[in-house]
Amino acid sequence: MSIEKQEQWLESPLGQYLQEQEQALFDQVVHDIFGFNAMQFGMLKMPLLRHCRIPYQFNADGGGGAIRCAPHQLPFQAESLDLLLLPHTLDFSEHPHQTLREAARVLVPEGHIAITGFNPVSTWGARRLASDHEIYPWDANFLSLMRIKDWLTLLDFEVIEVRMACHMPPFRNSSGQGKLRMIERLGARFWPLMGGVYFVLAKKRVIGMRLIKPAWNKSKLKAGLLPTPTQRTDIQNKHE
Template identity: 45%
Template structure:
């Protein structure tokens, strides 16, 4: 077992601040919605190597059945508690071989990353042809996005102040430039940015109403995309039947997943 370095990767420090927010009523509400959608999306994605980048508080791969599941995190202490193979690294330089991963999940990584384009480029590099990426993000065209903007003016931040919301059209443009084709997406969390359970329950009706009447204004979105390689036609399973190896920064190598 390798001994991790004690310092944190500076480019990913800001996402660590999201952890305490997830313990609040509104944070737990968002996490529960995203967990349910991720379980549905990942349950039928097959392959051999699956990778979750960041946000160890969420078990994004718990419904997936790939034999090797990796959790990578820029903050070593949180990663050590995960029941997966875990690696500490800089998100803009993934320690995995090119075309070695079948599935990558990015739960709220891009809006907290100093180099979101580079993170996506690295994801595209490590994905196999026809590999899939699932991205969770905050929607700027929502009540939460408005609250985040006004909080910067007043100083009363709703989310960590370093969060930069990325609109869905903008994200789709980034993915298109990397030859990643969006094939599925969901909006959710339509309640106002409440701070107590009491008000969350009072506005619970907005979840169903929002999904029907103003679906594009949910506070969060989940996007699933497939890596397309021009001129390549896959016949049969394309996944590698050997576990990938991390090139650097290994924190633990517990292979008893699920």
């Protein structure tokens, strides 16, 4: 995938529409996730970590960003990231399943991963079938949501939330998009699973890990440690 082609497409009316939809999804999620290290891999034109409160943030891509690497070979130690964003990273990865395995490796226990991908069961998927697969973004993998969820489950992730976006058909010009805003609203309400883009938030689980909570409701003093009278005194007998 060419970074130049990606950036040119994101500048188009359709690309700007996708950015608007996805930015809103990421903004809502990253604000409530905490930790020390967060990274966005791919789609660097979108500042998806802008509302994230994690102090150390990184950008990476195969051809740009502060860190240049392949998504299935991340230069991080195991269990070093608290949050990892993969906007359409699996769509353009030559090894999407290995990319998820690598994500599981670098995330800390209870760490979060957020994924977006093109939905093949949508008007965007239909557009891909009728388009030249050499043209961005129709050269994407278009992996199904069910497959992504299955892979996450196999890697011991718990899917926290799934949302759909981009219900409007993928027309090229802005005038066509303006006339079909009604379809966007109707699609989100009546056929939500037909959105052109899916958003998945998942948490890394570790088998056998159990959080120990303090027993706030238990008394700090045991009953056997409380003083109890052992004999009656003369003063007690006098007042009876």
